Amino acid sequence: MQNWQFSLTSCFYQSAGLQMFLGIMLNWAALYLFGAGIALSSEIQCPQTCFCNASEQMVNCTFIQLTTIPNNLPLNAKSVSLTHNKIRSLGSQQFQGLTRLHELDLSDNILAIIEVQAFVGLQALVTLKLARNHLKIIPVEVFSGLPKLQLLDISDNEILVLLAFTFRDLPSLRCLKASQNDLVFVSHNAFTGLTNLQELYLDGGNLTEVPTRAITQLGELKTLNFHHFGLVMLPNFSLYPLGHLKELVISQWAMLETLSVNSLFGLNLTSLTITHCNLSTVPYIPLHHLVYLVRLDLSYNPITYIYKNVLGGLLRLQEFQLVGGSLLHIELDGFKGLVYFRVLNISRNYLTTLESGIFHSINTLKVLGLDNNPLVCDCRLLWVVKRQSYLNFGGNLPVCTKSSQEEELNFLEFSQDEISRLLTCRRPRIRRRKKQEVTVEQGHTVMLYCNAEGDPWPSVTWLNPGLRPLSPIGRLRALPNGSLEVRYAQPQDSGTYVCVASNAAGNDTLPPKNTTQDFPFDVKTLLIATTIGFLSFSSSVCLCFIFMFFWSKSKGQIKHTATIAYVPRSTMSNSNSGNCAETTGRFTMKLL
Template sequence: MAAKPLPDSPSWMSWRTLLFLIPAAFLVGFGESCPSKCVCPAHNTAVFCNSRNLTTVPGRIPPDSEFLDLSRNSLHTLREGMFSRLWVLKELDLSHNMISNIEEQTFNCLRNLMTLRLKGNRLDMVPEGVFTGLPNLSILDISENRILVFLDHSFRDLSNLRKLETGDNHLVFISSQAFSGLWSLQQLTLEKCNITSVPTEALSHLRQLVELRLKVLNVTTIPNYAFQTLHHLKDLEIHRWPFLTSLQSESLSGLNITSLSITKCNLHDVPYKAIKHLAHLRFLDLSYNPISVIQGKRLVDLSRLQEFHLTGGQLATIQAHAFQGLVHFRLLNVSSNDLQTLEEKVFHSVGNLEVLRLDRNPLACDCRLLWIVRRRRRLNFESRQPICSTNSTRKGKTFHKISEVPPGHFRCRKPKIVDKALQKVNVEEGGQANLTCKSEGDPPPVVSWVSPQNVTLDMGRRGRMVVLPDGSLKIHYALLGDSGSYHCIASNAAGIDMMEAYLHVSIPLFNSSAFANNASLLSDPGNQLPFLVDLGTLVGILVIGVVPFLCSVMICFVFIFLWSKGRGNAKHHVIESVPRFPRGYKAITNKNRTPTKKPR
């Protein structure tokens, strides 16, 4: 029978020592015991005290903690010394509490802190010096508070801050020196604030800023040179400014950005002048703006542009050569618009095009879209295939389902002018003239006219000569110089057709109806016409004006005659009444003597 080991034997001592060291090892593994209402995962330096209904920072937090989560509690005030033992803390989350007051030097001991989150509290201001003692802080989130103003030097001690989130506050004013001291700031977000102008002076201190996001603001305009000192800015986002209708021509001057987003605003036109000098721009997003047309040859200065997004708008036309000169252009997203077609000549080269989004547009699948059918295997539609919505034979068919172009499909019918008989229209000067030009084709032709002076008159042109939607040319007020041959040109993707019309403008005789017609034209504010009258009206004006003039002249002559007669009679009586010298007086009229009286 084997002998039992003595209590003081080596084997017994090893087991007793092991049982004693197990709890000690567990505690030493994290430095100290974990607070009762928190969770401290083993082999981790994080402490989770979130959603515990805490009203103060719990004690006994291990001093070697690097992450402390106190979010979603009921903290009201942060006092000095609350975090005095947490020397190595790198991230502190105080989001979604009820913090309304932060005492000075509260964070003074957290010299290694890199991230501080105060989102969703009740702060109404950022007291000067509240962030003193955070030399290594790189991320600060104070969004969703009640902050009304940023005073001068609010962030002066955060020289290493890289990212600042200030969105969804009640901001009404940002002082010109509010951001002074943020020498290293690279990302700034201003969102859901009550500021009504771009804080240009405050932003001028952020010389290292790379990303600027301005969201949900009631700003009506971006002034010239608003961001001119932000030479390192690469990404500018303007989102949801409902009162922004246009950009001033120099509003983006001084920027070298590569990405520009102006979305959910009220732009009716692409801001060509404002973006013209952005030679480094690669990404442009103008989605959800009521833009109806992209004009041709207006983006040529954006030579590095690679992506253009304009989704969810009112885009109905992309003119030829709209992306001319954009040799690096590879992505176009114009989904959810009113486009009926997209011609190949819109692009500088379709060889570089990789991604094309045309879905949710009322596309007419004719010869203008044939180039897309031929390149459908090389184009990426991002799983949103364009659909023919106006062609009865292939309505609802996506391009990727078309194995080959069927006969009669994706073809166009050349324009044809219905009546090519030579028109001869005679009209008196000052009258209205109409030259008709009816055409048909598939797609519907675009009609323009060429005047005798070789001036092209397009549809939509305003002035004295207007091309109507039915192709007719209406001349509101004919002049003698308008006489001559006019040429109507109907064109579509399949070709053109032409016809000639002749207009003769004659000098009219005076008649009341013509005068009334001219008066009505001139009184209409919509007609921009020169103030001209016909010969009959001119004769009438002269007759009415000359008679009173001649009568006035005759009356003047009568008055002058009577006055001169009266003046002559008065002079005669004066001479007769001159007294005579008595006898014995002699008038001496010598040059050197005066008249003298000679004695008798």
């Protein structure tokens, strides 16, 4: 019993001591928090009408009609937003004391003037946004005192000139956005000092040339965005030698019609975008050396055809986009050689079909954009139906129409019966089967005809006597209507020409047609030449006899004989050396 009382008493004293200790600690904690609160309140004094978040050290002063920068911004603020106000100017050292500030947003004001050293003191600033203001010129040293700045946005202003050394005090800058301005001049040294810049967004405005000398100083540049240039052609060596550039975007060049052969020389791009321009063909030659290109976007250009076997040099190409163009046809083998091809988006064009033969392999294709095209329901779309479970259509399913119907049909949801009834083709048939032999004179033109029918409408190919396809150009050419034209026929054109009609269901061949050329000198020409020669000879003989007739007259007497002396050559040569010939040969010719 005594031992138990002692233990109980000991526990009582221990618990009382613990309570006293906890009370003292709570008092000290309360005093500490009170003192910290006083210090915090002195450091975060939120300007009137602004919203401050003490835990995130953020100050939000948007949409409150400010005309100047508030004077009592919290000194330990990390983010300050002053957007959508009416601030007109920034004075020198306007933000002095905000040494912890990481982000400053002054977008959507009416800023027209920024004085030199306006941002001095913001040594921790990482992001500065001045977009959508009324800046016309940025003085040199405006951005001094920002050693850690990584993103600068001066887009959507009215900037006319980028002066030399404007950004030289920004050694850490990685992204510069200067699009949507009215630039008329960019100094060759405008970007001097930007040794770490990796992204540049530049608007051509009223520039008459690409600022090549200024841009090529950016040796570490990886992304370049060009907007609103007024050039018809991208000149040679425009971006040489930006060897680290990986992504190039050319957009809103309304007059751009072509790229010079060496316009992309020296680049190792992985992504190329040329959109909202005036390209009528895919610029195959300027692109052929871009063996590391993965993505190619040519959307919103009036491109009508993609020809076969011209993109095969882009060995690593995985994505091709041509949205909103004028695409009428993609030839078979159009993407031949692209073994890694995965994404094709050709929405909003004028394609009537998409055949599986345009791909190197349909098994690699994962994304297909084919909507908003006037597709025709036939067997050429069967491969899309069979592989729809492997394809991503981006939520926009393609539809097709039958020639006899105007209703658009979702062919991806066809039943097996509808597929066999609607997605069908009819093998081509050449109408005129009779073998023809044509003879033509040299230098004349001859036409050979081949009329075929089928569903879909077949294409006609002509093979020369060596069984090689004839092209649409040249002296011997295959015309779009299926005819063969042989102009200025020559003997070597003789031989057998074969007509082949083909569509997705098969092909048909016309029995050989012979075009036989005459010999180089035909009968008519030979007769004319013989007649002319005979007349010339006869007239010469007649003239000779007439001359001899008048010559033979002497004092009214006609001599019927003429004596002609013949002197041998040896005799004449001996006479020159002093030895005279004693006799000469004499001949008598009787005139009849």
